[in-house]
Amino acid sequence: MSDAVDVPFLDAAHGRSGRHTPVWFMRQAGRSLPEYKSVRGEGSILHAIKQPDVAAEITLQPVRRYGVDAAVLYSDIVVPPHAVGFGIDVAPGTGPVADVPFRSRADLDRLRPLEVDDVSYVVDTVKLLAAELPADVPLLAFAGAPFTVGSYLIEGRPSKDYRYTKAMMYDDESLFNDVMDRLATSAITFISAQLSAGARAFQLFDSWTGSLSKRDYEHFVKPHSTRVFAELHERHPDAAYIHFGIGCDHLLESMYDAMPADGRRVLGLDWRTPIDEARSRLGDDLVVQGNLDPALVLAGESAAVRGAEQVLADNRRADGSQHPGHIFNLGHGVNQHSDPGVLQAVVDLVHERTS
Amino acid sequence: MSDAVDVPFLDAAHGRSGRHTPVWFMRQAGRSLPEYKSVRGEGSILHAIKQPDVAAEITLQPVRRYGVDAAVLYSDIVVPPHAVGFGIDVAPGTGPVADVPFRSRADLDRLRPLEVDDVSYVVDTVKLLAAELPADVPLLAFAGAPFTVGSYLIEGRPSKDYRYTKAMMYDDESLFNDVMDRLATSAITFISAQLSAGARAFQLFDSWTGSLSKRDYEHFVKPHSTRVFAELHERHPDAAYIHFGIGCDHLLESMYDAMPADGRRVLGLDWRTPIDEARSRLGDDLVVQGNLDPALVLAGESAAVRGAEQVLADNRRADGSQHPGHIFNLGHGVNQHSDPGVLQAVVDLVHERTS
Numbered sequence: 228m229s230d231a232v233d234v235p236f237l238d239a240a241h242g243r244s245g246r247h248t249p250v251w252f253m254r255q256a257g258r259s260l261p262e263y264k265s266v267r268g269e270g271s272i273l274h275a276i277k278q279p280d281v282a283a284e285i286t287l288q289p290v291r292r293y294g295v296d297a298a299v300l301y302s303d304i305v306v307p308p309h310a311v312g313f314g315i316d317v318a319p320g321t322g323p324v325a326d327v328p329f330r331s332r333a334d335l336d337r338l339r340p341l342e343v344d345d346v347s348y349v350v351d352t353v354k355l356l357a358a359e360l361p362a363d364v365p366l367l368a369f370a371g372a373p374f375t376v377g378s379y380l381i382e383g384r385p386s387k388d389y390r391y392t393k394a395m396m397y398d399d400e401s402l403f404n405d406v407m408d409r410l411a412t413s414a415i416t417f418i419s420a421q422l423s424a425g426a427r428a429f430q431l432f433d434s435w436t437g438s439l440s441k442r443d444y445e446h447f448v449k450p451h452s453t454r455v456f457a458e459l460h461e462r463h464p465d466a467a468y469i470h471f472g473i474g475c476d477h478l479l480e481s482m483y484d485a486m487p488a489d490g491r492r493v494l495g496l497d498w499r500t501p502i503d504e505a506r507s508r509l510g511d512d513l514v515v516q517g518n519l520d521p522a523l524v525l526a527g528e529s530a531a532v533r534g535a536e537q538v539l540a541d542n543r544r545a546d547g548s549q550h551p552g553h554i555f556n557l558g559h560g561v562n563q564h565s566d567p568g569v570l571q572a573v574v575d576l577v578h579e580r581t582s
Numbered sequence: 583m584s585d586a587v588d589v590p591f592l593d594a595a596h597g598r599s600g601r602h603t604p605v606w607f608m609r610q611a612g613r614s615l616p617e618y619k620s621v622r623g624e625g626s627i628l629h630a631i632k633q634p635d636v637a638a639e640i641t642l643q644p645v646r647r648y649g650v651d652a653a654v655l656y657s658d659i660v661v662p663p664h665a666v667g668f669g670i671d672v673a674p675g676t677g678p679v680a681d682v683p684f685r686s687r688a689d690l691d692r693l694r695p696l697e698v699d700d701v702s703y704v705v706d707t708v709k710l711l712a713a714e715l716p717a718d719v720p721l722l723a724f725a726g727a728p729f730t731v732g733s734y735l736i737e738g739r740p741s742k743d744y745r746y747t748k749a750m751m752y753d754d755e756s757l758f759n760d761v762m763d764r765l766a767t768s769a770i771t772f773i774s775a776q777l778s779a780g781a782r783a784f785q786l787f788d789s790w791t792g793s794l795s796k797r798d799y800e801h802f803v804k805p806h807s808t809r810v811f812a813e814l815h816e817r818h819p820d821a822a823y824i825h826f827g828i829g830c831d832h833l834l835e836s837m838y839d840a841m842p843a844d845g846r847r848v849l850g851l852d853w854r855t856p857i858d859e860a861r862s863r864l865g866d867d868l869v870v871q872g873n874l875d876p877a878l879v880l881a882g883e884s885a886a887v888r889g890a891e892q893v894l895a896d897n898r899r900a901d902g903s904q905h906p907g908h909i910f911n912l913g914h915g916v917n918q919h920s921d922p923g924v925l926q927a928v929v930d931l932v933h934e935r936t937s
Contacts, residue, residue, distance in 0.1 A: 526749030
């Protein structure tokens with residue numbers, strides 16, 4: 228694909244100055260938008276994801292409404308295990324719930340490696356979107372990282388303590404590694420299929436890995452996430468990639484290091500780590516994504532705008548200009564009770580202040 | 583009180599070598615113990631706290647069972663606002679729930695400063711315990727820090743995003759400061775009453791302040807928590823104190839700095855920050871409390887023992903000896919589904935390995 232068209236998202240991912248600081252929001256498509264509710268029927272999100280025309284329309288809605296600089300595929304991190312028949316669904320109001328949690332070696336039989344044909348509907352959705360999206364709005368693929376997906380399979384549902392996951396890590400490391408290895412392979416297949424079909428960047432969500440100490444992250448998790456990035460970088464050397472987790476301030480160096488240094492690597496920040504502090508730790512060339520606290524969006528326009536102004540201030544260089552390596556986002560997904568008008572005010576503010 | 587008796591907890595708090603590394607567990611008294619269930623009737627925990635004989639018995643149970651090196655008063659962080667008639671209770675299975683959340687200046691009328699007479703039952707419980715506890719097992723007082731207590735009052739119930747609290751911080755800083763100021767004063771009164779009645783150390787729980795960035799913590803929260811420690815240190819210069827929060831790795835320097843440097847200050851660590859890393863950041867003389875992951879206790883004895891051994895290894899000095907400034911604890915409260923036998927194995931391990 229040509230870069231003849233000015234693409235703010237890719238400019239920022241490359242750390243070069245562009246038209247303006249690009250903006251997109253994690254979970255920008257979905258329940259916070261009234262037009263989503265009118266397209267979506269009842270039933271599981273996994274059912275909607277299987278209908279390419281519906282999934283493409285939902286993906287496009289926030290691009291049309293907000294004028295954001297990237298589209299993010301309407302999908303879910305449990306699509307790969309669901310697609311291979313593990314027996315997992317997304318319960319409205321709860322999150323991923325497994326019919327039977329993964330607790331012993333025999334459960335590996337339910338977790339065969341993903342094949343592209345298992346998710347042909349996702350490939351079809353990506354193709355529709357690649358044809359429809361404006362040339363300056365790239366499509367982002369995403370997948371859950373092995374630890375975060377694995378924690379859902381092993382716990383069987385959203386957890387506060389990850390007790391079964393940590394029990395397996397400590398008591399049966401060999402099985403834990405086998406689970407992580409299969410999930411890493413599936414994430415590679417899943418993202419690669421989307422990049423081949425027209426997505427131009429991807430984000431690996433390791434949302435819950437912040438529950439681990441740095442030692443445990445380095446030992447049990449990082450090797451698997453590193454493999455995901457390395458293999459995808461080899462297959463798709465032009466794709467930009469983002470690594471993101473919640474409450475991962477103590478893991479930032481490790482998570483950054485999991486991405487190939489010779490690629491277009493972007494570190495996703497939640498709202499706890501100011502951009503300038505991340506650069507002081509990881510180098511002035513660091514390309515970051517983030518990091519307005521989504522609670523400030525819930526709090527209303529005045530708090531959200533003040534918070535967004537602070538994020539832009541944190542990204543300012545000594546000479547007063549904006550650092551080019553910044554993709555504006557929230558520090559976590561859009562809460563479903565967010566007011567779209569507040570998000571619009573944030574998009575407009577960022578574009579106006581940086582163009 | 584004389585230090586003629588060897589008191590492992592106080593030795594460690596002073597950073598001097600003692601009989602062994604002291605152990606206690608946050609939430610060691612309560613629902614994880616069968617003997618607790620037989621003493622406690624139905625109804626709110628706040629009702630049980632108001633009966634000094636019951637509260638003292640519950641406080642003593644884990645001391646008898648485990649042989650831990652400190653007793654922690656059976657109490658709750660919402661006792662002070664409950665005692666002044668704010669209208670808050672602890673709902674079983676949910677946590678603190680306010681009848682009417684704190685949302686506007688008029689709500690200050692429901693939050694008058696605590697007086698000692700409001701919590702005379704707590705003073706009575708402390709006096710019973712001071713008379714009954716072995717001389718080498720000090721009683722610990724505790725209170726919620728202004729931010730954490732305030733978040734319950736403002737949200738009205740346990741929250742994932744602290745949206746109303748953050749909205750008040752950003753949109754009405756003056757009101758937010760008034761709330762924090764009253765809660766700081768109440769925490770001082772509450773803890774001071776317990777220290778005067780016989781408690782010998784205290785812990786300030788700022789469990790949820792890790793939801794804030796360091797900038798917001800420094801600006802909105804730290805001044806109030808600093809005042810709590812400073813005034814208590816002035817009134818009770820011999821008392822040791824512990825500052826603790828969950829997911830606060832990014833705030834450790836600030837939280838440590840909130841405690842007077844000329845006192846017996848102890849930094850509570852959750853399981854994310856290894857002890858040796860905390861000392862590399864804050865100085866080799868740092869006295870720490872922690873930090874076995876409570877999920878490993880849930881996971882079972884083998885995982886818990888491996889985790890405890892790692893904590894002891896993290897506290898080892900270059901010459902192979904244990905650093906004297908370590909109070910062994912979990913990195914969060916005991917989960918109610920924990921097996922007391924696993925906790926006993928941890929206590930025994932720590933005592934055996936360090937005596």
